[in-house]
Amino acid sequence: MQSPLIFNINKYAINDGPGIRMTIFLKGCPLNCAWCHNPESQNSGIQKLYTKLKCIGCMECVKACPNDACELTIDGIKTDPSRCQLCGICAEVCPTKATEMAGKEYSTDELLKIIEKERHFFDQSGGGITISGGEPLIYHDFMNDLFDKCGELKIHRAIDTSGFVKTDFLLTIAEKTELFLYDIKLMDSVNHKNWTGVGNELILSNLRVLSEKGANIEIRIPLIKGVNDDYENISKTAEFIHSLPGEKKKISILPYHKIAIKKYEKLGLDYEEHGMSEPSVEEQKHILGIFYKYGLEAKIGG
Ligand code: SF4
Ligand code: SF4
Secondary structure (H helix, E strand, C coil): CCCCEEEEEEEEECCCCCCCEEEEEECCCCCCCCCCCCHHHCCCCCEEEECHHHCCCCCHHHHHCCCCCEEEECCEEEECCCCCCCCCHHHHHCCCCCEEEECEECCHHHHHHHHHHCHHHHHHHCCEEEEECCCHHHCHHHHHHHHHHHHHCCCEEEEEECCCCCHHHHHHHHCCCCEEEEECCCCCHHHHHHHHCCCCHHHHHHHHHHHHCCCCEEEEEEECECCCCCHHHHHHHHHHHHHCCCCCCEEEEEECCHHHHHHHHHHCCCCCCCCCECCCHHHHHHHHHHHHHCCCEEEECC
């Protein structure tokens, strides 16, 4: 079975479905969104993160590295990628967590042990687990296995998906999923491809197929000024959601923010704004008004 690497387990999450939840973030994504808030989710492998502000220059990482890959410079610790084997020893010895590793493998049984410890919070609040990413639905065997086992334990299961996944598998996993958090980014496929790396045909057709099947779906729309906040895109999005069969879909608008820039720095990646900016509160309200005009239930936030 191809096991994903996990880069974060967020206990007590309250914005990723009903009740108190555990959100589990998997690495690996077929999209490459310019505004991605979790850049460590895009690459499916282990990555080393470094935060210069937390570094006290103690050299523990330099001394511990078995491959002489770390060096202390005036700009902080530099890692030679041609030497680094991503073993994680430097992160283990770092006293301040200036160095961290993103990506750890868990078997489904190991994850279930972690999940079951939070069971009483789920039971009391009507919560459960949400699998996010990255794109969780690229890991067929892992998702089938985990959701089968959670189903046996009667734990509520939600998936946060880009929808850019194989339709057959989406329909298979829908049989064992209580809630989909399904992203819509842009209605024009050429624009979608420019900003995310892929067209939107599969995403939109999968959403229709999933709706026809009667799946419980909430729509998530990242709102980025300069990308998808124009009237034409938002009204086409509202029109499309309104046309979907089944229960009326709830919509969460997730305004873009620049907090993630720090994560790009930690990964040693350049962050290019490409004209993207944060929508103001007034602009967010205006967007909500467009969805209301179509009779849709929309809110700001997850
Ligand atoms: S991950 Fe391992 S090889 Fe890479 S810098 Fe750290 S200790 Fe050295
Ligand atoms: S061990 Fe951590 S705090 Fe010490 S030099 Fe390395 S990165 Fe900086």
